[in-house]
Ligand SMILES: Nc1ncnc2c1ncn2[C@@H]1O[C@H](COP(=O)(O)OP(=O)(O)OP(=O)(O)O)[C@@H](O)[C@H]1O
């Protein structure tokens with residue numbers, strides 16, 4: 001068990017050291033998410049539509065598109081010099097390798113999201129501060145779902161030639177429950193509703209997170225094998 | 227279960243019995259059988275597409291054979307379990323080195339993945355062993371081909387494996403780097419460690435090995451010990467064997 005956590009730690013540590021040196025992952029995700037939000041800002045007339053109505057969808061679109069960019073980049077690191085083969089040759093538990101990758105994807109994505117939220121607040125002129133607690137919880141649940149499924153599917157598409165195209169193609173349809181749940185909840189939170197009123201949505205996303213974590217644990221051995 | 231699929235005796239490092247591997251209709255391996263004892267160094271020669279890489283991939287648990295059995299360091303290679311992977315080091319075309327990390331960081335990472343005690347000390351030690359101490363804290367992406375190869379060796383032996391697989395390690399190395407690789411191999415060839423090397427470079431292969439096999443079209447057509455080999459005529463023998471069997 002000790003070695004299991006050491007493996008997870010080793011992967012996260014490696015991704016962090018790499019990111020601290022290159023800053024490529026954070027900067028590309030952040031710029032991309034900002035651009036997505038800006039494009040929507042310019043294309044919608046906010047004096048006609050209610051920012052609270054369209055804002056949540058735009059926010060999550062920005063998170064998911066830039067998150068996909070992050071997943072691709074994070075997996076590129078393992079494909080370069082075929083490091084993935086090096087990982088497969090170690091005695092490390094495959095699920096530990098998976099959780100390590102998932103955890104570092106999660107942390108990078110969350111950091112990016114925390115930087116995007118203030119921008120969103122300014123552009124859409126919505127005061128997020130009174131709703132910050134519930135909002136962060138929703139962002140957390142949605143991001144976990146995205147990262148579990150995203151990491152699983154990027155491992156699955158690792159050996160495909162056109163994986164940059166295949167990943168979103170596989171990921172987005174399966175991600176629908178998380179996206180709908182997160183957007184709905186974000187909207188309701190901004191409308192001033194209590195978290196208690198959204199227990200079905202929370203339940204839905206939690207189930208999603210648990211089911212795909214389970215699926216990952218059961219299948220990752222076969223997925224990572226050539 | 228027949229007798230051949232029993233685990234071999236403890237002094238056998240690698241044993242393959244009737245290994246076959248098909249990719250669809252293509253048969254990459256068509257029944258490879260051999261045995262290698264601890265401390266022995268086998269060089270496998272063979273033309274492109276003979277299935278040398280496929281054989282090493284099966285022995286290092288990266289792929290499973292279609293049929294046959296294989297034992298490495300006393301473990302069943304067809305099961306691909308973690309205990310086996312602790313015993314092997316693999317050097318292939320892929321360096322598996324992270325370009326953005328320094329030599330030191332790469333080695334610390336792999337030491338942790340192998341559960342090596344005191345990863346930092348071991349990382350410095352192993353980088354020193356391959357003669358890269360001066361570049362310890364340089365990014366691996368700035369390394370030359372030969373230096374990267376040496377770092378790859380360091381990665382492969384960081385956990386002190388008892389069996390080493392080397393798939394064409396001489397590719398892309400200049401004279402000097404190749405010579406230093408030969409020296410490294412002699413250094414790694416200890417009594418307790420078995421090595422399997424595939425190469426197209428017959429002279430270099432014969433310099434280091436103590437058994438030589440010729441693999442053609444997915445089979446070992448011959449395997450001789452170095453004492454039985456007439457080095458002057460081996461190249462001719464090789465060419466003849468390949469011609470006759472392909
Ligand atoms: N993943 C794969 N899918 C399909 N065919 C494969 C795969 N890997 C190897 N092969 C085929 O198996 C045969 C043996 O390939 P292998 O790479 O083992 O040969 P090799 O002896 O290492 O050749 P080389 O000297 O060129 O490295 C080849 O015909 C190759 O096309």
Ligand SMILES: [Mg+2]
Pocket residue numbers: 278279280393394
């Ligand atoms: Mg090969």
